[in-house]
Amino acid sequence: MQKPTLFRHSLGRLVLAGGVIASMLVGQVGAATANSADFVRGLWPAAQAQGVSRQAFDASFAGYSPIKQVIELTKKQPEFTQTVQQYVDRRVTDAQASKGRAMRSEWTQTLGRTTQRFGVQPEIVLAIWGMETNFGGFMGGNNTIHALATLTESGYRADFFRNELLTALRIVSDGHVAPKQMVGSWAGAMGHTQFMPSSFMRYAVDFNGDGRKDIWNSIPDALGSTANYLNAFGWRPGETWGYEVKLPAGFNFAAARDAGKLTVGQWKQMGITRVSGRDFPRSGDVARLYMPAGANGPVFLLLPNFEVIKRYNNSDSYALAVGHLADRIIGGGPFVTPWPAGDYALSKAQRAELQTLLARAGYDVGTADGVIGPKTRAAVMAFQQRQGLAADGHVSGLVLERLK
Incomplete structure (x- = not known):
């Protein structure tokens, strides 16, 4: 792991x-x-x-x-060409959320003790368990x-x-x-929540007190070890992973991209609000803006706990799925903003094609090598602006189709 x-x-x-x-x-x-x-x-x-x-x-x-x-x-290992929507939708389903709620009921006492000891909310531990092995259904x-x-x-x-x-x-x-x-797994990840041996040695705990750290046969040991892992990497107790938000009309995407991380209060000053209509609980939290499908899909402010989830798997898609599944387990619904229809992820060859088409249209993308860097994103933003689209710089199938 x-x-x-x-x-x-x-x-x-x-x-x-x-x-x-x-x-x-x-x-x-x-x-x-x-x-x-x-x-x-x-x-x-x-x-x-x-x-x-x-x-x-x-x-x-x-x-x-x-x-x-x-x-x-x-x-x-095929080239990863799923959109974030495809990744999340295949892993966060009504059935998976229902199973997570059943597991929360079954393991209430154990999860309560993990929260008391490590400060990690039960739904997050459950979501990782569900993501990794379908709640122990397949451990490799x-x-x-x-x-x-x-x-x-x-x-x-x-x-x-x-x-x-x-x-x-x-x-x-x-x-x-x-x-x-x-x-x-074939690559050595083990047990209910898929620890690599080196991580087992650092973070596994004997949570049921039987003298062994058994993440294969002891669910309490597996859940406690996962909570200990997240705690060790700086989980902030009582805080969530992020918020689904909405952007104001005329939002300055270039300034947001240049800013990187700002406090929630600063994002609010740029006109960002929660889709729920509620206020942010802590304006001093540092967050980054995440637009996995561009401005026309769900948009998020990601908090420090999101980055802790990524220590489990260094992927925004994975961490978003964990966070969303956790929210669904405790009664939350689907994302408020729908995903854009007809979008698709680009292969490396398609990304190079997009760069070539942008260059032919007079935009500076550097080398058409299929690697999306600052020049390509700036060119996409300029193209979107010229087309009267939201200039979010999101590189996707919809942009490629517009260029053709």
């Missing part, structure tokens, strides 16, 4: 190298199998130096051979040690995965979980 600058763990979310390297690794699996015994023997001194017992080491590698599926999965079917060993032996980010592997062995040796029960 987590690390201070987070290496993403969850299924389908790991950012990996190009397909050529992954394809080479697949071809190496057969050869690596013959050398697996040497690989395991060579790992023992380092494991022993980290305090891993011989018994735990041998039990962990019983029946080990490289898992071909793990290597196959490293090359199945891989033997964590064998998956990490496969990645290490095959040479894929070997230093990173070797350290995670040695840490996983230490977790087994310390008696927190049996090797066969240490299951998780």
Whole structure:
């Protein structure tokens, strides 16, 4: 799961190298199998130096051979081309919110204790649990040690995965979980709320008091560990993640983009208000403006707790989904402002096409390389202004279609 600058763990979310390297690794699996015994023997001194017992080491590698599926999965990371709307809508549903409310009722006492101890609201912990494994419905079917060993032996980010592997062995040796029960994603994320082994060592807690930190079989341990993680990264108790807001007519998008973060009071001076009609509770909170679909979709002011959620997964889409699911669990409704119809995310090739079309129209975008930087955004804003559109600089399918 987590690390201070987070290496993403969850299924389908790991950012990996190009397909050529992954394809080479697949071809190496057969050869690596013959050398697996040497690989395991060579790992023992380092494991022993980290305090891993011989018994735990041998039990962990019983029946080990490289898992071909793990290597196959490293090359199945498509370019991320979902819009934020698609990402959120697929994860925050009425059914998921209803399940979250049922889990809140079932685990009320445990969640109350996590809030008392760590200051994190129950709905946030529940939302992460729901996002990561569907409330424990799918924690990944891989033997964590064998998956990490496969990645290490095959040479894929070997230093990173070797350290995670040695840490996983230490977790087994310390008696927190049996090797066969240490299951998780192909990339090593484990348990109900998907901790990487290194994060387990830093932040997992024995919340049920049985002497083990068991995020696989103990829901209290998993929920308490998640709350401890968020607390460790600066969760502000009693505060929310952000607000859905509305922009005034004639809003200065360029000034907002240049400003970056301002106090809520300063955003109010620019005419921003909450869609609920209620006032902001603390005008001194520092927030940033987030327009995931541009000015014509839902708009948000994001508070410090939003950035803490991103320490779990460094993605605005993920943090927005967690925050929204949390709000739905406690009775909130869908976003007030609808998402714009017909919009779509751009592939790198489409982004380069957009830049090319802007350049042909006389706008300075620099190199048409598919990377959206300040020049491209400024060009989009200028194009939007010329077209009589909200000059928000949002790069999307709707802008590309206008340019064609």
